[in-house]
Amino acid sequence: MPAVVVVGAQWGDEGKGKATDQLGSRVDYVVKFNGGNNAGHTVVVGDEKYALHLLPSGILTPDVVPVIGNGVVVDIEVLFQELDALSARGVDVSRLKVSAAAHIIAPYHRTIDKVTERFLGKRRIGTTGRGIGPAYADKISRVGIRIQDLFDEKILRQKVEGSLDQKNHLLVKVYNRRAITVDETVEELLRYAERVRPMVTDCSLLLNEALDAGKTVLFEAGQATMLDVDHGTYPFVTSSNATAGGAVTGSGIGPTRIDRVVGVIKAYTTRVGEGPFPTELDDDMGEFLRKTGGEYGVTTGRPRRCGWYDAVIARYASRVNGLTDLVMTKLDVLTGLEKIPVCVAYEVDGKRFDEMPIDQSDFHHAVPIYEELDGWWEDITHVRRFEDLPVNAQRYVEHLESISGTRISAIGVGPDREATISRHDLLG
Numbered sequence: 001m002p003a004v005v006v007v008g009a010q011w012g013d014e015g016k017g018k019a020t021d022q023l024g025s026r027v028d029y030v031v032k033f034n035g036g037n038n039a040g041h042t043v044v045v046g047d048e049k050y051a052l053h054l055l056p057s058g059i060l061t062p063d064v065v066p067v068i069g070n071g072v073v074v075d076i077e078v079l080f081q082e083l084d085a086l087s088a089r090g091v092d093v094s095r096l097k098v099s100a101a102a103h104i105i106a107p108y109h110r111t112i113d114k115v116t117e118r119f120l121g122k123r124r125i126g127t128t129g130r131g132i133g134p135a136y137a138d139k140i141s142r143v144g145i146r147i148q149d150l151f152d153e154k155i156l157r158q159k160v161e162g163s164l165d166q167k168n169h170l171l172v173k174v175y176n177r178r179a180i181t182v183d184e185t186v187e188e189l190l191r192y193a194e195r196v197r198p199m200v201t202d203c204s205l206l207l208n209e210a211l212d213a214g215k216t217v218l219f220e221a222g223q224a225t226m227l228d229v230d231h232g233t234y235p236f237v238t239s240s241n242a243t244a245g246g247a248v249t250g251s252g253i254g255p256t257r258i259d260r261v262v263g264v265i266k267a268y269t270t271r272v273g274e275g276p277f278p279t280e281l282d283d284d285m286g287e288f289l290r291k292t293g294g295e296y297g298v299t300t301g302r303p304r305r306c307g308w309y310d311a312v313i314a315r316y317a318s319r320v321n322g323l324t325d326l327v328m329t330k331l332d333v334l335t336g337l338e339k340i341p342v343c344v345a346y347e348v349d350g351k352r353f354d355e356m357p358i359d360q361s362d363f364h365h366a367v368p369i370y371e372e373l374d375g376w377w378e379d380i381t382h383v384r385r386f387e388d389l390p391v392n393a394q395r396y397v398e399h400l401e402s403i404s405g406t407r408i409s410a411i412g413v414g415p416d417r418e419a420t421i422s423r424h425d426l427l428g
Contacts, residue, residue: 002216002259004427005247008224009263009317011233011271013297013304015329015412016264020057020220026427028215029065030058031207033250034240035222036073036105038132044415048089055082056220059093069203070101071240071250072222073135074147075110076192098196099203099252100148106160107188108167108180109134115175136239138163147200150193153186160185204252211257216427219247225263225317226271233363236275244321262426263323263406265314267331267396270304272297276364279307279343293333294415308370310343311403316356318405325426326404329412331393332419337375340396343368344403373399381414386421 004023008014020030037054044050045060052059054075056066068074083093109131117129138144143163149156160182168179210217223242226232231243240246244261248254268289271277281289286306289295295304317323334340346353346366357363376390383389386397401408409424 002211002214003219003253003257004216004260004262005219005221005244005258005321006262006264007221007242007244007317007321007323008227009265009321009323009326010224010269010310010313011226011277012224013270013272013295014224014264014266015327016057016220016224019262019264019327019329019410020218023218023426025061026216027058027064027218029067029207029210029217030056030061031067031069031203031217031219031247031251032056032072032222033069033219034071034242034246035238036130036132036135037075037078038130038222038238042415043417045417050086050089050091053082054078055086055096058218058220059086059096060091062092065095065097067201067203067206067251068096068098068102069251070099071246072099073103073105073132073139073240074098075105075130076189076196078130080192080195096199097201097203097206098147098199100146100200101203102147103135103139104145104147104149104189105131105135106145106163106185108164108185109138111171111177111180112167115171115177133239145189147196150189151197153190156189157182157186160189207251207253208257211253217253219251219258221246225321226313228320231320233275234360236273244323260324260426261321262325262327262409263317263321264327264329265317265404266293266329267309267334267400268293269307269310269313270295272302272304276366277305277307278312278346278363278366278368279310280305281307289333293330308341308343308368309400310368311400312343312346312354312356314400314404314406323406325409325424326401326406327410327412327426328397328400328408331397331411332379332381332413334375334396335380336377339372340375341370341372342400342403344371345369381419383413384418384421386411386423389421 006020058064058066112134113131114129145159171177221242223238227238228242229237289306348362373396374392376392378390411421413419
């Protein structure tokens with residue numbers, strides 16, 4: 001199966017990096033198709049832990065070509081910080097390709113992001129302050145800067161002038177900040193032009209030729225389904241399409257080229273930032289999940305909000321992504337619990353919802369309807385076959401599979417690269 005999309009099936013931080021890395025030795029290209037450095041993947045290789053933000057997870061696998069697609073917004077400074085950090089640890093980063101059509105996060109995008117979030121106060125979205133939203137806003141407003149613009153100083157200067165003309169009025173007159181000059185912005189961006197030039201490619205041509213040649217291409221989403229700008233819990237979402245459809249627009253391949261769509265989901269649920277979260281636990285059990293699961297943001301260090309598994313969200317993710325498989329991570333975190341609640345539906349004003357409410361207000365007021373499953377006490381971190389799991393752990397996985405709309409093909413039982421149980425082949 002030559003084209004596989006990997007997406008988050010909850011609110012992010014599900015372990016997509018590990019899922020992608022697991023497939024890495026069997027694929028030829030790994031493509032990041034949306035987002036920027038506002039999300040992070042942690043990949044553990046032996047005794048080494050790598051935190052990736054902007055780079056595709058395939059950067060860690062020898063012989064795989066990692067690609068940053070046109071749907072990504074690129075902070076050039078962060079890009080080279082990450083590349084230099086990996087190079088210092090002996091990772092070969094020379095294979096990286098960057099789409100000429102990818103948009104750039106300029107310094108003024110970061111400034112606008114931070115001051116706007118502070119200005120919103122209680123109505124804040126919970127952004128990372130890294131300029132992602134403003135960069136995408138410029139892209140849609142057609143005043144954005146693309147990677148290819150770095151190689152023509154005249155065009156670059158014109159585009160920066162056009163973008164700053166309005167933004168400086170906003171910064172000075174509304175936010176009481178100093179104006180940003182065109183010269184300082186252009187000078188900073190041009191510093192990276194020659195270094196990035198050898199990496200720049202026609203992403204669509206590269207990937208379509210690879211697929212024509214029978215190569216296996218894996219498309220890796222940033223963020224997750226419930227943060228998708230169209231299908232997530234708007235407005236508490238990211239600024240791009242983190243669902244499977246984003247792989248098409250964010251890389252330049254056609255939808256008929258996709259063969260499998262793999263959703264990554266935790267054995268419980270987490271989210272970072274503001275917005276509704278029906279199964280959230282504001283008690284000792286929530287703290288147990290946070291500490292045991294190490295639930296702190298890779299990019300921001302923020303503590304993640306934690307709650308029980310939500311099958312309503314799982315079914316929704318299966319539907320909007322067209323999932324063929326689920327990879328469940330962090331099953332080991334639930335070890336030691338006598339009973340494990342699972343959300344199977346919502347109640348809103350006395351009405352039961354088995355599927356996602358279409359009304360934002362209904363979702364905000366949704367009360368989870370739980371079933372309780374028996375837990376297990378045995379250490380499962382060294383288990384590599386499904387039948388060797390404790391019986392109650394097997395039943396937990398099988399029950400979640402039956403109510404989630406998609407088969408669970410792999411199960412993570414620990415943070416290590418090898419700590420995975422395979423039930424079905426994700427590539428076949």
